[in-house]
Amino acid sequence: MTQPVGEVGQRPTKPRPKLTVVLGLVAAVVFTLYSAQQVDMRVSTFVDMWTNPLWEKFWPIEWDWVLDRSHVIDPLIETFQIGIISAVIGCSLALPVSFAMSRLTAPNRGVYYVTKAVMNVVRAVPDLFWAKLLVTAVGVGAFAGAWALSIFSLAVMVKLFSEEVDSADPRPLEAAKAAGGRHLPSVATGVLPTVFPAYVAYSLYVLELNIRASLVLGLVGAGGIGRVIEAQRGAFQFDRILGILVIIFAVVFILEQISVALRRRLV
Amino acid sequence: MTDTTSTEPDTSTQRPARPVAPRVWKWAISAVILVAATWSITGLDVSIDRLTSAPGDAWNILKRMWPPAFAEEIDRGVIGKVLESVYIAWIGTVIGAVISLPLSFLAASNVSPVWIRLPMRQLFNAIRAVPELIVAMIILAVTGLGPWAGALAIGIHSVGTLGKLSSEAVESIDAGPIEAVEAAGGRWISSMRWAVFPQVLPTVVSYWLFRFEINVRASAVLGMIGAGGVGSELVSQLNFRNFPEVGAVLFVTVVAVVSIDTLSAMVRRRIIQGGTGGEGSRNDEALADLTGISLR
Structure with missing residues (x-):
């Protein structure tokens, strides 16, 4: 059978879509419709929101209150402190745990699987669930928040960094072992130097992530600026909340600029 | 062995001097971390006895969770509530995907003029800067409690992160097809539809799925x-x-x-298979989505 060549105006036939793709699309549409019904999706909400008299409470921003040191600045500093200490703790612990969770450097199979399972469970619990759990365990305040974020950032960091260790060059490790090195010194001299730059870069990420996360910890009683937002929400002081939001906004923006600049210099 | 050719017999045992600069950096950075950590601890109001008793307290609570009371919780409809979180996350992702897709074309530097690109980017950055819990809090205050408010908050936040990631996907495409469409006389919208869209679709869909994974956690938190x-x-x-x-x-x-x-990871792997996302992009993607910022 010969294909008619050079016939003007004839388009190539369009390939038919695969069955899996069609089924996947249908499933996605059905699930979307069902979910929309389950969450009471209503377009009228937008009209309600637009005409809601509550918006007037957002303006004008009560700057006198917001810029008072004890109201916003001190809790914001506490937020940074939670973010920094939990990043330091999380990332320091992540270094040995990541080596235990990489196929390349795990001392044995058992350690590898146990670490991996535990870390997967820890990571599957959302950060604010940890915060609420620890608030219940050790009491309301920044201490619980710092601890919750340490746990969560440990899990995130281990996930990221252990994959980096997985993809490290195995040859220096083999060389160290062939020269008679024991396991830990071999890892320290054969693998650590090659993955350390990635470790630093990921640590910066985790720091940024933690500071962002610590902004909302206070909503569940775990300290920081979120506590102030929660209190003002209870009092319907939305003008103050908007002021706090403007400050958070500026903080996150500056943080991101610093982080991007640092990372560009490092990577 | 004759030593006639060797003019430098001792170098084999002599170590090269360690460079000074890296060591200085090492100490400087360690000092900065130490100072920052110490400063942070002072603000956390921790006494020694609190620090030492905390692990015990946490362990006690963990112990008391065992055995889990599944029967009671199923009676209280926990399965339905988890599913509700999933629905919220899905609707939020769909809202984010539908709104961010056209916007991401407008925010990409290779296909969009500067006067529309810059405001779009700032919009994405602005949305990403506000945590979704706070968005949800404001929406909740206006609309009243309920899952739709949560879905809306997640949707708004997802527009920011997905918009940023998708516009970066658009920026990394091959420009050839665009030129082909333009050479054939196509307008801007045709080149988007026939040259850009097919190239970015696999990447963008995998971002959507990735965002869905994140949103499931976020919607669980929003319930709080x-x-x-x-x-x-x-x-x-x-x-x-x-x-x-x-x-x-x-x-x-x-x-x-x-x-x-x-x-979701399984589906994403299928979608990306044969695409441009090679090995090693996994971490970048994870990072990008966790923080809403891209490594590249």
């Missing part, structure tokens, strides 16, 4: 402030200190999150 889903159940059981019930809620949540992650 009354936006529907499993979070409210966790908070009320923790407030009443019914730890076996808490254990059950956590267990069901973890199972749901892990199975959705696994399923």
Whole structure:
């Protein structure tokens, strides 16, 4: 059978879509419709929101209150402190745990699987669930928040960094072992130097992530600026909340600029 | 062995001098970390006895969660609440995807003029800067409690992150097809539809799925402030200190999150297979989505 060549105006036939793709699309549409019904999706909400008299409470921003040191600045500093200490703790612990969770450097199979399972469970619990759990365990305040974020950032960091260790060059490790090195010194001299730059870069990420996360910890009683937002929400002081939001906004923006600049210099 | 050719017999045993600069950096950075950590601890109001008793307290609570009270929790409808979190996350992702897709074309530097690109980018940055919990809080205040408020908050936040990631996907495409469409006389919209869209679709869809995974966690958290889903159940059981019930809620949540992650990762791998996303892009993607910022 010969294909008619050079016939003007004839388009190539369009390939038919695969069955899996069609089924996947249908499933996605059905699930979307069902979910929309389950969450009471209503377009009228937008009209309600637009005409809601509550918006007037957002303006004008009560700057006198917001810029008072004890109201916003001190809790914001506490937020940074939670973010920094939990990043330091999380990332320091992540270094040995990541080596235990990489196929390349795990001392044995058992350690590898146990670490991996535990870390997967820890990571599957959302950060604010940890915060609420620890608030219940050790009491309301920044201490619980710092601890919750340490746990969560440990899990995130281990996930990221252990994959980096997985993809490290195995040859220096083999060389160290062939020269008679024991396991830990071999890892320290054969693998650590090659993955350390990635470790630093990921640590910066985790720091940024933690500071962002610590902004909302206070909503569940775990300290920081979120506590102030929660209190003002209870009092319907939305003008103050908007002021706090403007400050958070500026903080996150500056943080991101610093982080991007640092990372560009490092990577 | 004759030594006639060797003019430098000792160098084999002599070590090269260690460079000074890296060591200085090492000490400087360690000092900065130490100072920052110390400063942070001072603000946290920790006494030694609190620090030493805390692990015990946490362990006690963990112990009291065992065995989890599954029967009671299933009676209280925990499965339905976890599913509600999943629905919220899905609707939020769909809203984010539908709105961010056209906007991401407008924010990409290779296909969009500067006067529209810059405002779009700033819009994405602005949205990403506000945590979704706070967005949800404001929406909740205006609309009243319920899952739709949560879905809306997640949707708004997803527009920011997905918009940024998708516009970067658009920026990394091959420009050839665009030129082809333009050479054939196509207008801007045709080149978007026939040259850009097919190139970015696999990447963008995998971002959507990735965002869905993140959103499941986010919607679980949103329930804690009354936006529907499993979070409210966790908070009320923790407030009443019914730890076996808490254990059950956590267990069901973890199972749901892990199975959705696994399923979504499978689909994403299928979608990206044969695409441009090679090995090693996995981490970048994970990072990008966790923080909403891209490594590249």
